[in-house]
Amino acid sequence: MGSTPTRERILDAALDLFGARGVDAVSLDDIASVVGVRKQSLLYWFASKAELVNAVLDRAAFELVAVMDAAIRASGPDPLDRIDSIVCAVFRPVVRRPTLLGLIREVGRLDPHHVRHLAERLAPHITDARSYLEQQMACGSLRMGDPGLIAAMVYATVTGIGTDRQLLDTVGWVPDAAGLRQLRDQLRAFLRAALAP
Amino acid sequence: MGSTPTRERILDAALDLFGARGVDAVSLDDIASVVGVRKQSLLYWFASKAELVNAVLDRAAFELVAVMDAAIRASGPDPLDRIDSIVCAVFRPVVRRPTLLGLIREVGRLDPHHVRHLAERLAPHITDARSYLEQQMACGSLRMGDPGLIAAMVYATVTGIGTDRQLLDTVGWVPDAAGLRQLRDQLRAFLRAALAP
């Protein structure tokens, strides 16, 4: 069928399904039928469902971190502008693929083993972000506060907006081009106001 | 066993389990074993799992709305103070029972039928909140912006912080008494800054 290797197509399909419906609600058969193979072919590439979950989680986190790193390197020195450009950079893949964040948000439900695995993967980036915020607060470029909790709240806001499409529906938002632009700009303004000194 | 009627104990246990692990990942046997009865006794009180889900969702939404309504009635006229007191009021039950918000957040994953049911239940409160925000923006008491999206972002922030305990762990937060106070105050400051004109 597709020229992309089976293993990659499995990871793609699993990311979408896990993110949309939750890991436990998705069976190996579901994933296999999307990919176009039999369940046993999944178990050929991944020894168990748990291993597949880990691989999907790993890739999702890697993609997100890569996008954010690129945005950081491309942005100027001002922390508000930097956060702004991170949000814009993350916004595109998240909107195009709402399941990406949905999966990561589901981590809390999974085995502690998966959680630990992902936490180790992201730990250095988190400490980096925290010390960066701390430093910018100290020199007056950001509102004072606990850098860890501030980061968590920004993350919670972006993740919630990016994943809870149902939430946006209930407040009358429509996902056309204009709506997307409006959502992105409102999100930027919200975070800018929340973080400004 | 307990003096509380079986039906209530079922709803309690189901709320905790659904919120913690997700609806699909929790079996009727899981709930029954927590309650201390057999699965068939659940099906005596609720005709099906779907009906149980609906009842749990209904009660969770009702509890939250009641808490928020009480906070609104007890607060002064200034919108920032009002939102402040809502956050404080919601904070207590959410922290004591993180599964409460977790369940509501899971709605997006459930059947459209459940979603519609809950949306109808909450619709009047949402429109109320939106028109209130609109009015306060018009008279300069709140930062200008799309009231629906602003409300959604506040909700996303609070919900994310209230449910993703894993997220708070990774930024080094500890859930003792001092940590709770700190978290609540940081959240209040964050939202106040984000909404102030």
Added chain:
DNA sequence: GCAGGCGCCTACCAACCGGTAGATACGTGC
């Protein structure tokens, strides 16, 4: 030209899922 590995398959299995059928224990009114 054939041995061997690779990718995927069919055919199963034990465990578990939500749900049904029917029996049992326990009041309560008549």
Added chain:
DNA sequence: GCACGTATCTACCGGTTGGTAGGCGCCTGC
């Protein structure tokens, strides 16, 4: 005492789950 409604139980069913055992075709190296 006995019929009736309530609340719970045991026993079971069809379907689905994650996972195993083993075979089939195809390419490649020798």
